[in-house]
Amino acid sequence: FTSKLPAVGTTIFTTMSQLAAQTGAINLSQGFPDFDGPEALREALARHVAAGHNQYAPMTGLPALREQIALKIERLYGRKVSADSEVTVTPGATQAIFCAIQALIHPGDEAIVFDPCYDSYDPSVTLAGGHCVHVPLAAGNFAIDWQRLEAALSPRTRLIILNTPHNPSGALIGRDELDRLAALIRDRDIHIVSDEVYEHLVFDGRQHASVLAHDELYARAFVVSSFGKTYHVTGWKTGYVVAPPALSAELRKVHQYVSFCGVTPLQYALADFMAACPEHLAELPAFYQAKRDLFCDLLAGSRFTFTRTPGTYFQLADYSAIRPDLDDVAMAQWLTREHGVAAIPVSVFSERPDPAQRLVRFCFAKREDTLRQAAEKLSAI
Numbered sequence: 001f002t003s004k005l006p007a008v009g010t011t012i013f014t015t016m017s018q019l020a021a022q023t024g025a026i027n028l029s030q031g032f033p034d035f036d037g038p039e040a041l042r043e044a045l046a047r048h049v050a051a052g053h054n055q056y057a058p059m060t061g062l063p064a065l066r067e068q069i070a071l072k073i074e075r076l077y078g079r080k081v082s083a084d085s086e087v088t089v090t091p092g093a094t095q096a097i098f099c100a101i102q103a104l105i106h107p108g109d110e111a112i113v114f115d116p117c118y119d120s121y122d123p124s125v126t127l128a129g130g131h132c133v134h135v136p137l138a139a140g141n142f143a144i145d146w147q148r149l150e151a152a153l154s155p156r157t158r159l160i161i162l163n164t165p166h167n168p169s170g171a172l173i174g175r176d177e178l179d180r181l182a183a184l185i186r187d188r189d190i191h192i193v194s195d196e197v198y199e200h201l202v203f204d205g206r207q208h209a210s211v212l213a214h215d216e217l218y219a220r221a222f223v224v225s226s227f228g229k230t231y232h233v234t235g236w237k238t239g240y241v242v243a244p245p246a247l248s249a250e251l252r253k254v255h256q257y258v259s260f261c262g263v264t265p266l267q268y269a270l271a272d273f274m275a276a277c278p279e280h281l282a283e284l285p286a287f288y289q290a291k292r293d294l295f296c297d298l299l300a301g302s303r304f305t306f307t308r309t310p311g312t313y314f315q316l317a318d319y320s321a322i323r324p325d326l327d328d329v330a331m332a333q334w335l336t337r338e339h340g341v342a343a344i345p346v347s348v349f350s351e352r353p354d355p356a357q358r359l360v361r362f363c364f365a366k367r368e369d370t371l372r373q374a375a376e377k378l379s380a381i
């Protein structure tokens with residue numbers, strides 16, 4: 001038997017969440033809230049299960065949910081998309097990204113990803129027979145390094161995967177950078193997968209620059225989001241892809257054989273909640289910014305150093321002043337075992353990490369008491 005993914009092992013999320021559970025550490029590693037999604041959303045799910053909405057959903061997603069997604073996109077990004085031909089609901093953003101990659105990549109094609117990057121991109125490209133070219137983001141601010149990007153382009157490049165707000169750094173891609181990217185690929189046969197699962201988690205009054213608001217890029221893009229992040233229900237594993245009709249048609253050919261459709265009652269509940277509570281989206285930045293600020297204020301007296309994250313629910317922290325002798329994988333283990341707080345090492349998201357980097361990622365999508373307890377432990381080190 002020859003493995004199709006010989007370099008892949010257990011993901012860092014499984015590893016660290018298991019270690020946190022085994023050791024009883026506070027789990028700030030894998031990204032998920034330790035509080036529940038809105039009560040009205042959970043009640044809607046119970047109602048729809050009781051009402052018998054328990055058989056297959058349409059392959060492309062429940063029409064009412066696709067309508068709500070289209071309405072949101074028009075409201076936030078000024079684009080009118082067709083709920084019928086441009087919006088596809090999937091069981092999670094990870095699957096949406098996988099399907100978009102399978103639809104695009106032929107054997108021998110290259111896909112560009114920016115390191116550090118979410119761990120599903122590279123194996124998805126490999127399974128399609130393609131090759132992932134890893135372009136490091138700029139050290140320090142995690143911005144696109146244009147020289148490196150241009151050097152990485154080849155006649156085989158078919159895809160560039162964007163992620164803004166960026167996991168793990170929180171960095172945002174600006175509208176001017178989208179313009180620059182559009183100019184760079186204008187005369188090339190390159191598509192875009194834009195992973196915008198943290199689109200609503202943008203802080204300090206900044207705006208999320210969506211590919212959905214960019215005519216030229218959208219014409220060749222798959223834009224992906226996740227209800228898990230937006231409604232505090234990562235376990236619901238429901239996301240969606242928005243793409244022009246011809247691209248959506250190709251994506252659906254894959255999606256219908258990966259899962260066929262998403263989970264029916266979840267889609268009913270999300271559609272109801274989006275219609276009843278559109279203000280949820282506008283409230284999210286302040287909700288998570290308060291958590292970020294609480295966590296950062298509490299860590300201000302610690303020996304970790306950091307710049308407050310501009311987006312996502314992750315905060316990077318430099319531990320050079322604490323254990324410069326440990327690489328970040330060892331540091332994450334040490335923090336979990338010896339100090340009762342689990343974190344994610346940042347190097348695992350890069351093909352060739354800088355061995356001198358001393359960064360771990362903390363998830364602050366947690367209740368206030370969790371953040372206080374964790375910060376107390378981290379400040380005592």
Ligand code: PMP
Pocket residue numbers: 031091092093094095118163167195197225226227228234237238239
């Ligand atoms: N992309 C990024 C950057 C993520 O952080 C996540 C969630 N961990 C996903 C995609 C996947 O989202 P989902 O849980 O909906 O599959």
Ligand code: GLN
Pocket residue numbers: 011013014029030031032167
């Ligand atoms: N996206 C989440 C994170 O970055 C985890 C997703 C997963 O467990 N695969 O922590």
